[in-house]
Amino acid sequence: xxxxxxxxxxxxxxxxxxxxxxxxxxxxxxxxxxxxxxxxxxxxxxxxxxxxxxxxxxxxxxxxxxxxxxxxxxxxxxxxxxxxxxxxxxxxxxxxxxxxxx
Numbered sequence: 001x002x003x004x005x006x007x008x009x010x011x012x013x014x015x016x017x018x019x020x021x022x023x024x025x026x027x028x029x030x031x032x033x034x035x036x037x038x039x040x041x042x043x044x045x046x047x048x049x050x051x052x053x054x055x056x057x058x059x060x061x062x063x064x065x066x067x068x069x070x071x072x073x074x075x076x077x078x079x080x081x082x083x084x085x086x087x088x089x090x091x092x093x094x095x096x097x098x099x100x101x102x
Contacts, residue, residue, distance in 0.1 A: 009048075014070045017099040024092050025050065025065035026075065032083035033059045042075040042084060050075075 012019045035058025036042075042060055043051045052063035060083075062068075070092070076084040 009064070010066045015096050015100070017096050019066050019070070021099055022070055022092060022096065024070045024087060025068040026062055027085045028060055028062060029083045029085065030059055032081040033079075034081060035059050036080060041078045041080070045078045046075050 010020060014022055035053060038058045040051070040053050040058070040060060043053060048067040048069060049064050050062060050068045051060045053059075054061055071089060073086050076086065
């Protein structure tokens with residue numbers, strides 16, 4: 001298996017570790033996010049249904065965190081407000097290494 005798998009979601013594994021044990025998903029800075037003025041670029045871009053729109057005011061929530069593909073950050077590059085953040089890859093790699101050693 002490669003570093004990044006297109007399979008995601010509850011019940012899947014990544015590098016031999018149950019996906020639910022890997023805290024890799026985006027965090028949204030709601031002070032920056034404006035839902036791309038109602039266009040929701042990250043929602044349109046991400047094929048894994050990680051996000052859901054909020055209205056009044058328009059913003060984005062992370063709805064399906066385990067659908068996020070581990071180490072993918074492509075949506076972050078799509079955000080014009082730099083409102084999407086991910087954990088440090090090194091921290092997640094250490095966690096995966098620890099889980100695999102169990």
